[in-house]
Amino acid sequence: xxxxxxxxxxxxxxxxxxxxxxxxxxxxxxxxxxxxxxxxxxxxxxxxxxxxxxxxxxxxxxxxxxxxxxxxxxxxxxxxxxxxxxxxxxxxxxxxxxxxxxxxxxxxxxxxxxxxxxxxxxxxxxxxxxxxxxxxxxxxxxxxxxxxxxxxxxxxxxxxxxxxxxxxxxxxxxxxxxxxxxxxxxxxxxxxxxxxxxxxxxxxxxxxxxxxxxxxxxxxxxxxxxxxxxxxxxxxxxxxxxxxxxxxxxxxxxxxxxxxxxxxxxxxxxxxxxxxxxxxxxxxxxxxxxxxxxxxxxxxxxxxxxxxxxxxxxxxxxxxxxxxxxxxxxxxxxxxxxxxxxxxxxxxxxxxxxxxxxxxxxxxxxxxxxxxxxxxxxxxxxxxxxxxxxxxxxxxxxxxxxxxxxxxxxxxxxxxxxxxxxxxxxxxxxx
Amino acid sequence: xxxxxxxxxxxxxxxxxxxxxxxxxxxxxxxxxxxxxxxxxxxxxxxxxxxxxxxxxxxxxxxxxxxxxxxxxxxxxxxxxxxxxxxxxxxxxxxxxxxxxxxxxxxxxxxxxxxxxxxxxxxxxxxxxxxxxxxxxxxxxxxxxxxxxxxxxxxxxxxxxxxxxxxxxxxxxxxxxxxxxxxxxxxxxxxxxxxxxxxxxxxxxxxxxxxxxxxxxxxxxxxxxxxxxxxxxxxxxxxxxxxxxxxxx
Numbered sequence: 001x002x003x004x005x006x007x008x009x010x011x012x013x014x015x016x017x018x019x020x021x022x023x024x025x026x027x028x029x030x031x032x033x034x035x036x037x038x039x040x041x042x043x044x045x046x047x048x049x050x051x052x053x054x055x056x057x058x059x060x061x062x063x064x065x066x067x068x069x070x071x072x073x074x075x076x077x078x079x080x081x082x083x084x085x086x087x088x089x090x091x092x093x094x095x096x097x098x099x100x101x102x103x104x105x106x107x108x109x110x111x112x113x114x115x116x117x118x119x120x121x122x123x124x125x126x127x128x129x130x131x132x133x134x135x136x137x138x139x140x141x142x143x144x145x146x147x148x149x150x151x152x153x154x155x156x157x158x159x160x161x162x163x164x165x166x167x168x169x170x171x172x173x174x175x176x177x178x179x180x181x182x183x184x185x186x187x188x189x190x191x192x193x194x195x196x197x198x199x200x201x202x203x204x205x206x207x208x209x210x211x212x213x214x215x216x217x218x219x220x221x222x223x224x225x226x227x228x229x230x231x232x233x234x235x236x237x238x239x240x241x242x243x244x245x246x247x248x249x250x251x252x253x254x255x256x257x258x259x260x261x262x263x264x265x266x267x268x269x270x271x272x273x274x275x276x277x278x279x280x281x282x283x284x285x286x287x288x289x290x291x292x293x294x295x296x297x298x299x300x301x302x303x304x305x306x307x308x309x310x311x312x313x314x315x316x317x318x319x320x321x322x323x324x325x326x327x328x329x330x331x332x333x334x335x336x337x338x339x340x341x342x343x344x345x346x347x348x349x350x351x352x353x354x355x356x357x358x359x360x361x362x363x364x365x366x367x368x369x370x371x372x373x374x375x376x377x378x379x380x381x382x383x384x385x386x387x388x389x390x391x392x393x394x395x396x397x398x399x400x401x402x403x404x405x406x407x408x409x410x411x412x413x414x415x416x417x418x419x420x421x422x423x424x425x426x427x428x429x430x431x
Numbered sequence: 432x433x434x435x436x437x438x439x440x441x442x443x444x445x446x447x448x449x450x451x452x453x454x455x456x457x458x459x460x461x462x463x464x465x466x467x468x469x470x471x472x473x474x475x476x477x478x479x480x481x482x483x484x485x486x487x488x489x490x491x492x493x494x495x496x497x498x499x500x501x502x503x504x505x506x507x508x509x510x511x512x513x514x515x516x517x518x519x520x521x522x523x524x525x526x527x528x529x530x531x532x533x534x535x536x537x538x539x540x541x542x543x544x545x546x547x548x549x550x551x552x553x554x555x556x557x558x559x560x561x562x563x564x565x566x567x568x569x570x571x572x573x574x575x576x577x578x579x580x581x582x583x584x585x586x587x588x589x590x591x592x593x594x595x596x597x598x599x600x601x602x603x604x605x606x607x608x609x610x611x612x613x614x615x616x617x618x619x620x621x622x623x624x625x626x627x628x629x630x631x632x633x634x635x636x637x638x639x640x641x642x643x644x645x646x647x648x649x650x651x652x653x654x655x656x657x658x659x660x661x662x663x664x665x666x667x668x669x670x671x672x673x674x675x676x677x678x679x680x
Contacts, residue, residue, distance in 0.1 A: 042632055060636050069629040072639055073578050074571065076553045084642055113582045131637055269592040291598030302625070303586060303618055304593035320598040350621045368598065 008032075008185040013039045016166040016183075018134070021157035023178060024170040026187025027383040028355045032170050035187070036137035037062055039168065060135040061128035063121075065354050065381045066302070067141040070124040071112045078115070078123055079108040086130035095130040101152050102126055117144040117299050117377070118255030118409070125153065129165060136167045140381050143173055144299075146254055146409055154180040172383050176411045218246040218401030219280035219371050221266075221294075223429075226275035228265055236261045237272070238427030246371070246403040248394070248417055253424035259407045260299070262424065263374045266405075267296035279371070292321070295370035299377045299407075301361035302350070310352075310360050311336065311345035317368040335367035338393050355381045362390070372403040379413055391416045440654030441552065442661045444562035450661035451547040457669035458539050460676055464528055467535040470668060475542035482550040491541050500534030557643060571640055583619070590618045 006012060008024055013035065016022050026032045037043040040060040063070040075081040082089045082099065089095050099105060102122040107115060112123055121141040128136050142150055154177065157167055169181075178184055221244045229235035236258040251259050264270040266277065268286030277284050279293050286293055295317075298304050307313040315332045323331065336342045339359045344352070349360045358381055365373060375394070379387040387410075394404055394417060406419065423430045442450070461467045479488040507513070508527035512520040515529065551559050560573050591611055594600050599614070600607050634640055 041636060059638055061633070062636070064629070066625070066629070069626045070633060072633065072637075073582065073626070073630050074574050074634075074639060074643060076556070076578050076581070080553060084639065085637070087645075111581055113585050128637075133637070264592065264596075267596045269595045289598075290595035290600065296596035298589075298593055298596070300589070302622055303589045304597070306594065306597075306599075306614060306618060316599070317597045350618075364597070 006183070006185045008035060008187050010035070010038065010045055012185050013168065016168065018164055018166050020182060021154060021167040021169060023174050023181040023184040024168050024187070025174045025178075025184060026170070028172075028381075028386060029353075030187035032187050033064070033139055036139050036168060036170060040135045040137045058134035059131050060133045060137075061131060062137045063124045063128055063139065063141055065140040066300075067117065067120050067124050067144070068113065068300075070128070070141075071120060072127070076111055077108065078104060078110050078112055081112050081123060081127055082130060085127040086132070089126075089130040093130060095126060098129060098153070098156050099126050101156060102149060116256045116260065117141075118146065118149070121145055122149065122255070129167075132164045134164075134166065136165050138167065138169045138171075140170055140172065142169060142171050143380055144255075144377060144409060147176065147411055149255065150177055151180055158182060172379075172381065172387070173410050173412050175384075217280075217371070218403070220245045221372060221403065222276075222278040223266075224276040224278065226262070226265060226272045226277070228261060228270060228272050230261075235427055237265065240275070240424070240427070240429055242422060242429050244372075244403060244405075246398075246401050248398055248419040249403070249405045250414060250419040250421045251374075251405050251407045251424065252421050257424045258427060259424055260376060263296055263376060263405070263407065266372070267291060267294040267374060269296070291317075291368070291370070293371060295365050295368045295373040297362055297365035297373070297375045297378060299380065301354070301357040304361050304364075305349040305357060308348055309346050310341050310349055313349050313360055314341070314364050314367050317364055321368060331367050331369065335363040338366075338396075339363040355386070358382065359386075366393070366397060370402070372405065373397070374405045374407070376407045377409070378406060379408065379410055384412070387413065388416070440657045441550075441555065442658040443653040443655075444555070444559040446653075446658030446662050447547060447551075447559065448563050450665040451543060453662070453665035453669045454543045455540065457665065457672045458536055458543065460669065460672035461536060461539075462532070462672070462679060463675060464532045464535060466671070466675075467532060467539055471535055471539045471542060474664060474668075475539060475546065479542060479546060479550075482546060484545055484549045487549060488542055488545050491545065492538050496534055496538045496541065499537065500530065503530035503533055506530070561644075566644070567640065571634070571643060574643065583623075586619055586622055587615050590615050 008026065013022075024032060024036070034043065038045045040062040042060075042062050061070075072081060072084060075084050079090070082104070086093050086095065089099065102125070104119075104122055104126055107119060107123075112120065115123065121144050124141065125138060128138075142153075145153070154169075158180070174181075174184065223240050223242045223244070226237050226240040227235060228237040240262060251262065253259050261270065265272050266286065268288070268290030271287035277286060284293055305313055307316055311332060314335050315328055318328055318331050333342075336345055339362060341356075341360060341363060344356070349357060352360065358378075362375070362378055365375070378394070379390055382390060391413065394406070398404055405422070406413070406417075408414070458467070458470075461470075476485070476488065479485045504527060507515075507530045508523055512523040512526055514522065514525035517525060556577060557570070557574055560570055565573055591600075591608065594611055594614060600611055
């Protein structure tokens with residue numbers, strides 16, 4: 001195992017032998033994505049693109065944090081997506097073992113876009129490897145995977161099963177499973193904190209301020225035999241019952257266990273087929289007025305940003321809840337300051353990098369100041385320093401008496417903030 | 432979304448294409464309300480049910496054809512009271528017949544197109560389109576469109592969910608949802624642009640366009656009987672309508 005502090009450079013990556021998997025550590029904006037895109041041939045190295053010899057252009061694959069865009073969009077089922085990348089991937093190809101290992105065989109007839117974030121990551125990785133590319137770069141989506149799935153993937157890669165492919169896995173939580181890698185390289189630290197494309201200087205997060213802005217009195221929540229199933233599908237929630245006092249909860253469960261579905265039911269986006277939700281002892285029907293009791297931060301920031309400026313995005317939620325005047329401004333300033341967004345308040349949210357878009361979406365959700373907030377993978381794509389600050393912001397919200405339910409696969413996060421665990425298994429809360 | 436659960440024997444793609452063209456031509460030539468009604472009720476609707484797309488066809492008829500037909504009946508049967516070209520109020524019966532004919536032809540045309548495209552099993556899409564003469568980027572665009580529509584619906588649903596969760600939608604009524612439509616456009620447009628760029632890069636680097644072409648070479652067993660039945664029924668429908676046209680001068 002080579003876990004020295006070797007600096008990641010174009011030369012280091014070029015030297016990675018086929019059949020090896022290397023970990024890449026580094027902060028946000030350290031140039032990690034650019035390095036990986038250049039290595040896989042998606043962008044040109046400084047000094048121009050290396051031209052392959054005519055007729056010898058080799059395949060490569062880059063899987064970014066927006067993992068749904070690493071699914072081809074040319075197949076309507078998981079089976080077809082895999083077959084498109086290699087006709088013998090399901091039988092006879094070395095990757096068929098990985099397909100079984102990542103539990104993709106039970107998803108063959110599903111539309112790839114209806115899979116959970118973790119399942120999409122497994123599909124994107126298996127498809128990428130099925131190609132047998134020269135280089136495969138996995139840039140952060142592994143943060144959405146269960147720990148055991150990550151380890152199984154690495155074991156498979158380390159056993160030389162992907163013999164024709166040199167793989168680099170960049171992950172902000174690399175330290176959690178660093179020992180599994182044969183080699184880890186690190187980005188140079190001094191490049192941090194600046195977006196290379198736009199030269200925007202992002203402020204560090206300032207979690208000490210008052211960011212919670214609670215609008216309602218803290219109250220407990222009781223879930224009473226909640227049931228839900230999607231049309232044409234089996235029941236996802238099969239009698240979820242729990243009694244929750246204000247505080248921090250970790251909603252746990254394997255990829256595809258129904259965590260996001262439960263979050264949507266609690267926030268009122270979906271209506272349960274059976275069961276009741278009691279808030280402060282009274283029956284609540286969140287589907288009648290979604291977002292009033294439970295705020296919900298989605299895993300994917302791109303589909304929850306609607307405004308033309310960062311500031312407008314942050315004030316839109318509280319305004320929709322009826323806040324006006326000084327209280328609205330105070331709430332917006334607190335959220336913008338806490339998430340280090342004050343200097344870019346006039347920017348269009350969709351012009352910002354993924355990591356910052358995620359922060360804007362978080363700020364917008366927490367600015368609503370609901371008695372309960374659900375955060376789906378709040379630290380996705382964020383480096384350790386930013387994640388640390390986000391956990392402090394969450395601790396601040398908790399100190400106001402609010403309830404926070406976090407969905408995350410990050411062991412790092414679990415160690416930082418002790419939480420009561422709600423484990424979702426077979427559609428019910430286990431234990 | 433293309434049906435992946437097709438419950439009957441599939442015709443050969445070429446037979447599917449020929450039958451569709453003949454059936455569409457026959458419907459354009461049709462002038463008899465009863466014949467069009469019988470063709471829809473006794474042929475297209477049962478085949479759609481057997482092919483597993485009966486519900487989708489009925490949705491199309493109820494959501495699109497029925498409102499148009501009702502509007503046409505009101506205009507030509509009641510307000511104008513005559514068929515096109517005749518004096519106003521001269522024959523409400525002829526006006527009603529004309530409106531019914533247009534409505535039934537629309538149902539029949541839609542049914543034929545749905546049978547042609549939606550009953551293709553997902554695994555046969557590429558092979559079928561290639562047999563219809565599509566190659567290279569054209570093939571990618573058509574196959575991509577089949578996958579894009581369900582994804583677009585899913586993304587629209589996700590954006591609406593996010594707006595609900597942010598408290599932007601007061602109540603989940605049908606009207607409340609309809610009011611949100613303009614707000615869906617910006618995030619959907621941004622998503623479409625971003626994924627188009629990222630996916631086209633990916634297709635190029637993974638050589639997926641070439642792979643799609645070779646995937647099209649995977650053959651499967653087709654039913655000769657279904658192919659002959661499809662083409663035979665369509666040819667008979669066209670011949671009948673051409674004959675009727677000739678008889679009517």
